[in-house]
Amino acid sequence: MEIYIDGEWFDKENARVSVYDHGLLYGDGLFEGIRIYGGKIFKLKEHILRLFEGARAIRLELNLSLEETMAAVEETVRRNNRKEGYIRLLATRGRGPLGIDPFSCPRSTLVIIADDISLYPATLYKTGIPIITASTRRLSARIFDPRIKSLNYLNNILAKIEARDAGCPEAVMLSEEGYVAECTGDNIFIVKDGHLLTPASWHGLLEGITRNTLLELAEKKGIPSKETTLTRFDLYTADECFLTGSGAELIPVISVDKRMIGDGKPGPLTARMMKAFTELIYS
Template sequence: MMTAEMTIWKNGVLVEPAQAVVSVLDHGLLYGDGVFEGVRYYRRTPFRLERHLRRLARSAAGIGLTIPYDLPALAAAVQQTVDAADPEDGYLRIVVTRGEGSLGVNPQGCERQTVFIIAAQLAVVPSDRVEQGVRAITASLRRLPPDCLDPRIKSLNYLTGVMARAEANRAGADEALLLNRNGHVVEASVANLFVVRGDTLCTPPVTDGALDGITRATVMEVAPACGLRVAERSLTLVDVYDADEALLTGTGAGLLPLREVDGRLIRTCPGPAFRSLQSAYRNLVAAESAAAAPLALA
């Protein structure tokens, strides 16, 4: 049920990693037919779990997938997993697949969904990048437009992000920025993007193809207290290259300063806006983790 590496809950019970398996006929494996959430927990308290679970439910509704647990039951399963995990801070992956079915994309034969939760440690980039800054390239791939796949759906098909990250690896970079078909910068492979110009914090809108990230929303929430105005608007690579500062945000990534894009140095990294946002974000996480208010999931 618990190892030094990870704790896993599957279909109602805690299981050893060797028993945490899915069928080769599971449509989540065969076709990426499922949804997921990533959640950070601190002092055994999942950060903004209600928002994550409601987004999971919206993603599932978006692909016509029934989650076989209501949200309070799923929250209880998350807490059971976190309580069994070691250490008390870590990362959760909550996954719901269509379940086992026949070969072929028709989901009609998938009668029982697969649900599992993994508690483990996760570092998107090496820890020294938080201080030194992240090096990124622009990926040759384009993000699918919202009229092809709504970016609000966190599906199991992350092939674009995987291939973009592989491209970054080949270039010796830490991350890759993705453009949409209009040439606007959307996000990184697994993180949202912000740029700072003067006292304005800018981020691409969801309508450009960006994920409606919960860490993104939290940064936008604390920005005014940091003396920053928030603007959601389309960005080009020139906006990134010429930014005073730039940063990436995500549940896995946290807040990461962006040092370089396509070999061009960002003006300041890490800059005063990043440090202020990082401090405000950490203070909010600490306050909410200490309060551990009950969830309103009825």
């Protein structure tokens, strides 16, 4: 495995950043998770655009242009001969002295890893997963804009701990007002009366690349879809439910807080969206 760090290549055992890197010390940085399907990088430009928008928002000066960053990602995939897999791209404030002052870091750090990822066992994509709603709330958009995909995921990790303690692989996080936002690493969809519904971005969720792809697919397939406000009641009474994300892809949900969704099996519209997504990524 060859890992990119600031223009150089290192094997896995020797790929290191400084303990004085502010990404490590303070979570000062951004990341993207990107899929590789059939030797092609899925939605690369969309991911890199999001990275650059996040960098502009937090005043993080990246050392490469957008085109150069895309080329570095492509070269990482080529060097590792990846036909399938997952890319983790990290952009940190870089090395600096102790103290949170971002302007004390003279140069940002860019890391690109191409590896495998498996968030859920393959069998669960056929049977579906149970999830819970976490008591840990999603950070309010009034406090921190969720469109900034930052390195600090402690809020999500605490909700993931709740899920694991409950014997579930995933948890739904509610907004400060109690509306459904997203899961710890995935966006969430429900099906109700043939309509595909997902929480609107103003409820404090990250607009995932896979989420937006599913909404585009629904429109092309003539499936009514809407970004809206959802509560736990809407989850409990849904006909179907599924999660989306670059890591998770699309996985069915069969229960929420021990309330069975539909007949407790992945539903027909979920199966249709899974098929459409698979056809898209390998087209």
